[in-house]
Amino acid sequence: MVRFVLVADSTLARNYRSVPLLDFLASAPTGAVPGSLYAFLRGPPPPDDHGRAAVAPYSIRKLEAALLRDHKREEVVVAHEDHLSEFVDDDTEVVGVTTMDPLGLGPLTMSYAVFFETYSPAYVEREFEYLLARINRARAGKKAKLVVGGPGVWELTVRPDELDRNGIDYAFQGESDDILTDLFRYVTEGGGENTGFFRGFQTFDGQFRKQWKANSKFISRYQFSKQFPKLEDIPDIVAPSTKGMVEVMRGCGIGCDFCEVTLRPLRYYPPEKVTREINVNVAAGMKNGWLHSDEIFAYEHGRNFVPNEEAIMELFNAVMAIPGVTSSNPTHGRISIPAAYPNLMRKLSRIIRAGPDNWVGVQMGIETGSDRLASEHMPNKTLPLRVGPDGSWADIVWRGTYVMNKCYWRPAFTVQVGQAGETPEDNWETVALINRMSESTLDNGAPFEFTVTPMQHVPLGLLKSRDFSSVRLDPSQLAVYYASYRHLAKVALRDATRASSDANPASRYVTGLMIALGGWAMFRVVKRVCRRGGLDLERAARYGLDGRHLQAPVIPA
Ligand code: SF4
Known part of the structure; x- marks a missing residue:
């Protein structure tokens, strides 16, 4: 029954x-x-x-x-x-x-x-x-x-x-x-x-x-x-979860003013609870432990959002010690931690066996390239680094990406368009950040590995009526879309064939081909929409490429 x-x-x-x-x-x-x-x-x-x-x-x-x-x-x-x-x-x-x-x-x-x-x-x-x-x-x-x-x-x-x-x-x-x-x-x-x-x-x-x-x-x-x-009221799963995902904490606490997650109380799963759930997935043949949180570096964090290195490493060590698990990655994190703690990233990479054939994917909301918006809406997200004394927000993102790539982590960034108080200058700062990162290389000449996806804020009243005709993107907002999809098309062409880990080689090949073609086709459409909206494509493609070189962070061996 x-x-x-x-x-x-x-x-x-x-x-x-x-x-x-x-x-x-x-x-x-x-x-x-x-x-x-x-x-x-x-x-x-x-x-x-x-x-x-x-x-x-x-x-x-x-x-x-x-x-x-x-x-x-x-x-x-x-x-x-x-x-x-x-x-x-x-x-x-x-x-x-x-x-x-x-x-x-x-x-x-x-x-x-x-x-x-x-x-x-x-x-x-x-x-x-x-x-x-x-x-x-x-x-x-x-x-x-x-x-x-x-x-x-x-x-x-x-x-x-x-x-x-x-x-x-x-x-x-x-x-x-x-x-x-x-x-x-x-x-x-x-x-x-x-x-x-x-x-x-x-x-x-x-x-x-x-x-x-x-x-x-x-x-x-x-x-x-x-x-x-x-x-203690949250039960363990008893049957396998899609893509081997298990939760490691609820809530976040970082306090970004646009985010509802931060209002939830913090609850950290102890490593034993996480491993119990992963064992359920391993029994079904899964090999990756995909650890869900809204901010992995906030796991058991200390005062001022300083990461608890010991707790994070203990968590990943426990996951990787499970017989049958060969890799692990978190769902979400914040970029200021790799920028400030390269040694932590190096150690984590060793634990989860990151390498040229095992890039670690993680989603990260960088939200903006504007110092003003970053300081206004998400002052804690930049900690322990501070916008100003530790460089611009764009510099922090650049340094974090450099460290991650050197440790074989590939961030999937999101940026916001239509934020409260946003001005065209803020959007152009975001364009500059994306363009600069897209043209950046590591010390060995390899291009920066990352993706970036724009997210649109629409006022509640319009969501209610579903009348989006009054939401007209101005050229600076279109430029954020243009820079993002221009970079995505580049990455799709470069990385598509190795993007899929599908076990079937034929489907892996077809998937790669479709992604490469899809990225290119999407960018063609994006260009058309941006041109029609009055964006100077040449200017958007060059914006922020001032030839300035940042100091590469030192990453301990
Ligand atoms: S760090 Fe992420 S999850 Fe946490 S409050 Fe900010 S946006 Fe929300």
Whole structure:
């Protein structure tokens, strides 16, 4: 008897041919990337285990583990997306879905929508709708409730009409590890007078102050009760997670003023908890330990955000000591730490066996090339280095990238367009940073290895109405897109054939070819849009290349 069927948004369940960053493709507009190309590059669906997903996104594995604390194995299923209807019957009480970007309102998806001035839905949005339609067909005439949760729920708070349109009974906002059984009971009993929950959601005003809004379609933790699970309330996953990802901490604490993660309390997983979860993935044949946090160098950090070198190394040592693990990398980090602690990076690289054939990928938000915006919006992100006494923010990013590349780490940077208080001068500073890095080389003449992707901020009012026609990028903003995609096209041509770690050589070759051609084709379109928007392409391509050479950092042998 299956009482709870869990299923992930399909865009989270693919492995995108094992190419780092290719999962960004799901944010592309359906009108711009041909369906056949998208279908190939996202890779095959996860393996099927008698209708269950043999591998599933980490977030859904956490929900599964939380339910299994209170329910029997046969009552809880993480369904394979193609077989979910086989599990939904008259006994099913809840179908739970986790999602990241259900309506395509995330900053990356917005960057494509605004830049291309398109109304065509992104793949993330279209696939979410398909999945919900499938679920609604499967539960038609049955009692099962449809509940959506996950980090993308904020988008539903912006456009609550989408819940009814997609047949969603409730959206849950927040972390649920410790209250999931109560939540599902609350939902199946019709939401009565149970006081453990608030019927509504949290939102933030312009000054990032929390507000509560009542809405009967939303459920959150009760305002005056515990808002987050404690570390000991968070269960270990019991079945394999997509790409071998496991969490190592929650929260961040660095305090960037545009970031909601920083408002969550810090909880660090001890190495034993991390290794227990990785062992689950290793048993399924995975060899890489992909460590998720929003800022790995904040793991057990000290005063003033000084990295706790011992704790970080202990964590990676524990991961690499697991029999069967051959590599490991973190999901996110901040660039000021490699810039300030080259020795730490060298030691970490030794631990995780980074080398010419094993580059370590990590996502890093550098956000801007402007000292003014960096100091205003993210003063702690630059610590322990300080913009001014330790050089400009662009110099810190340059030094950090140099150190990372020397230690065989390849950062995937993101920059923001449309930040609060942004001026054209700030954007040109970002262009200068990208151009300078794109032309930089290491002491052995090798080009800097990095990617950079623009993220677009769109005012909340426009997200609500979805009328992006009034968001007109000025030439300085277009220049940020131009510099980013110019560099990406260069990297795609240079690195595409070795980008994929797909085990199948033929698919690795085809993937590499498609990425190289895709990067080139994308840049052609970007050039056209920028020219039409009044950008002087020659100026944008040369901007910031003043021939200035920075002192290469000393990296201990
Ligand atoms: S460092 Fe990253 S995760 Fe932390 S507050 Fe800043 S943007 Fe958010």
